[in-house]
Amino acid sequence: MNHDRIEALLERIALALEQMVAQANQHRTPNVAYSQSHSDTEKTSLEPSSRNSNASSLSILEPFLKARGIQIKVRPAEDAADQVIDSLSLFLGERYDALAGLLSKIKRAMQTGAQITESLKDRPQQDISSACQFCTRLYEVAFLEQYQYFRSPTYLIKAKTTTLPKAQRFFGGQWLERFILQKVKAVYAQASSEVSEQLAFEYLINPQIILPNGDDFELDILAAMGSSIYWIEAKSGDYQQHVAKYSKFARLLGLDPDHSFMVLADVPEDRCEALSALFSMTVCTLRSFEEKLLTVVRSDTAQQSAAADGFSSTAGR
Secondary structure, three states: OOHHHHHHHHHHHHHHHHHHHHHHHHOOOOOOEEEEOOOOEEEEOOOOOOOOOOOOOOOOHHHHHHOOOOEEEEOOOOOOOHHHHHHHHHHHHHOHHHHHHHHHHHHHHOOOOOEEEEEOOOOOHHHHHHHHHHHHHHHHOOOEEEEEEEOOOOOEEEEEEOOOHHHHHHHHHHHHHHHHHHHHHHHHHHHHHOOOOOOOEEEEEOOEEEOOOOOEEEOOEEEEEOOEEEEEEEEOOOOHHHHHHHHHHHHHHOOOHHHEEEEEOOOOHHHHHHHHHHOOOEEEEHHHHHHHHHHHHHHHHHHHHHHHHHHHHHHOO
16 A cells, blocks of 8 residues: 555545544433443533542442452543444444345455445345445445445445454444443433433443452443443344353342343344343343333332432431
């Protein structure tokens, strides 16, 4: 690759990053206060949080894990590219049915940076639009080295994958975890808008932990809303080898099936229901996760509010 080509590529990446960050800022959820546990910072769109912001500890999740003999070994630092990854992840997750085949081809080819083709002939116009938009966005941030779409009569996508580590991580599963995290934040925003008091919120994403027996383990997402804890694992492709292990870990955390989620990208809803019945977890699809989590969170916040009202009434006597 010559110098001019490298310079042009860097300019294209920088421009795309600026545009995507600007777009993400425009659509950021308002009136949300939360603690980003992986960077130990608290944010609010209205005013500085009144809660104690201690960069050395977490107020809910770390004590919860410690009480079960679990240590946090590594908390991944916040990355400047998170907003771009989140934007791509949300696009992919919300259009997964249309993009699953294309994603599968990219994942198989990216180890060597090979070329791929994807035929869109006889596909609905909405699917064609989704595939072309997704590839364009990937190309803009250099997650594809080349991209070309041939219109009628071929309706064919041709692209060249990349071996860039950031792209490898994204396609290898990061997109799914970041998609789920955004759905968790959306559930928090909705639940928070439905209660009068401020609802505490913390999360950990991809923390490496040490179990009581000394084994290493990596969580996808652990979140706290109010005084309730929610553990979410997300899988694409094969999941069978993980279900029993996750079911056992849920018992270690002391979480019931309503608070332990496994989100599977490539299974139908009826199979999720069967898996939920067999293992002590709520197994769901990308499409159904947000609604199921919101139902549980609403129930939890209602119980917490009722308990608080009851305590106030008793104290006032």
